Amino acid sequence: MTIKRLIVITGLLFSIALHGGVPPPLHAEPATESRIKAAYLLNFARFVTWPDVAFESSVSPIVLCVLGEDSIDSALPTIQYKRVQDRPLVIQHIDTLADLPACHMLFVGEIKSPDLPQVLSALASRPILTVSSLPDFSLRGGMLTFIKAENRIRFEVNLSTTQMAGLTISSRLLKLARLVP
């Protein structure tokens, strides 16, 4: 094997690798963890049943509201407008609690004002599925909390708050959840 032949072969293999490309998206890729969580949100929408009154019509979208800052933001475009339960999933960023009535799901990020107790009391028993990565979110009155267990992203569920809000969660989802009293 001459050095020359080695270069030729290596060069050839690399040119195969190089010319297979397509024009790239320029934004940075979201972290794996955020993409997994976003995919979970889509699945939550799939396995939760809202009361009929929560939707204006049979074709109205499921509205996922996002309040506060969270790294999940960068991954949300991957689930925007996906169809679940025959409805499109629509993502809305909200700043005030006045926007709550339009939401079916609420993802709570890092928030200062309003603070978490204010948000939770404003939700009262509205049929809005609340999700967060904040520690002990379910214990403090939220519904679903992302947790990391054995190097995987899992979630906790507070069943009493979901029942009070009139939401039904599929047993398939509950099987994977850690229940919080």
Add this chain to the structure above:
Amino acid sequence: MTILPPVNGPAILAAILIISGLCLVPPLRAMEDFTELSIEELANIEVTSVSRKPQKLSHSATAIFVITGDEIRRSGVTSIPDALRMVPGIQVSRISSNRWAISARGFNSRYANKLLVQLDGRTLYSPIFSGVFWESHATLMEDIDRIEVIRGPGASLWGANAVNGIINIITKQTAKTQGAFSTNSIGTFTRTNGGVRYGAPVGETGHYRVYTTYSDREASVNSSGEEQADPWDHLQTGFRTDLASNPDTQWTFQGDGYTGHINEETNIPSLTPPYATLYKHENTSRGMNLLGRLSHTLSPTSEFSVQLYYDQTMKEETQLSSTGDLVDLDLQHRLQPLNGHEVIWGLGYRYYTDTLNVTEAFVFEKPTTTDHLISAFLQDDIALSPTLQLTIGTKVEHNDYTQTEVQPNLRLLWKPDETNNLWFAASRAVRTPNRGETQICLRNSIIPPESPANPTLLPIEVLLVGVETLESEKLIALETGYRFTPESPFSLDLTLFYYFYDDLYGYAPSPPKPDLDAVPPRVILASTIQNLMEGNTWGLELATNWSPRPELRFQSAYSLFQADLTFKSGYADATAQYSDNAAPTHQLSLRSGFDLPRQVTLDLWLRYVDDIQENRVDAYTELDARIAWRPSKGLELSLTGQNLLHTSHPEFIETLVWIEPTEVERSVHAQATLSF
């Protein structure tokens, strides 16, 4: 100390090419779409293995390297030995189609004996010679979750034999292998290789899987390109069950059974003209094992596990067949008795019995033996300050050959921030003598009469004879390492080591002794195995990982190794068991992975291995390439080329017993994998 020869041109050129190739690479896009996964699949994605930066790694004061299951798949390798070629500080050489020499930090041979190899907690090395018969150990490659390789002594936790390194092959949790899976490949060297697996839940409490894997491999060639008589096959089936009767208690039960046919053709020394007989045989290798493990969490800071396994092997080799039974019980407890202390202690007991069928050329003093090994260890991780961690520990072991052995270590880890860490370790480890070294009487060679080396009229029988009073080989190891793991997609791991060995084995000759009563009459030239060598080894290992974009990966591993082994005073006329040059001085592996559009992936792997065995095996550069396509979820088609740069090349020549030198050929295989 010898002057280091420069690294060969091709390796450097290839490295430059890979790096310059990078600048031209347009950013590509083909990320895994998690939104297409089921919720159960989402729940099983491991976060750290995807980001390739497991937290634990940066917390250990050891030289550790992890091969992930994904890297195994993308490299296209079809055997565990080939996967180990990715690891810095590990020397992998194929001797023939069905035999390997694998070791860490030097001392390489088919009978390399300073490495501990485990599969799911079960020790794979043969107690007869303390090494691994790699051709008898396999599992479905797709079931491997990761291979953790620790270089350096791990004896304080793992025990004797973990002198130069530990290889832990860990298979996937059964929850990750649910549903049906099948794979098959056909190729020029690996004629066929594959397997099937099925996994399902066990009620509400856990999961199981059953699998079967098989392989059928072609013969190797000699230096003239002639086919040798060493094709072989392996068939293995097994199961694993993971149960969690409650969140704090986990049970694992697993077992395997295998059978293999390993062909061998070699010249055995003989006392009658022409002083060699051709040995041609299809050797059978069979075995089965059963393992149970219970892990129980007593409190958030206290956890214990108990493991029990039974392992049975039956192996035929040139002139030697053996059957062995081994029972191993292991108990470990981890706790935090005081703030800032994490203590692990454990107890172990091993029972081993075997029966050997010996021949005239390969005699053991006792055809059958029973050995007991009792061990205990204690290790304390002490947080001296938020950035400084001290680990002290020791293992005490009692064996039937050298009685009690103490193997302490001390490790210091300085972690000034999340990105940098620096560690230092000093350890003592021993390699206890084994059944072979204490009892063997091996006919190493016959020197024919009236030949240049033997002008007498009688043949000279050269014997290697084991000695009961043999002591352990001893090592004092100093190691230091630096790891740089920033948030950015680059990471680096550097290790330096300096080893002091004492009481290494070698062969001390006795004066020639005519034996005229024997039939046929002969002159016996016996050499006894004794603790007659000492010396130093040192080296450097560097691993880097660079993923500028999620769809691009570049991984490099470089090893520098030097040995200087000498005879102790009074043994000037002895023969060395270990050669300074059994492992390459320079070794380099460059891997690159590209995720192309339309679910196509391309992987290239370039390896450079320096010359070894006093130039009897030349340096070589080799390239593996794999291209794969996933037309739909659950289906993958791939084409792999291995050792593409040469028609054939040698990797190792075994000298201790009779194995004909062979070469590794260029090969290609195509694989299809289906899961649903």
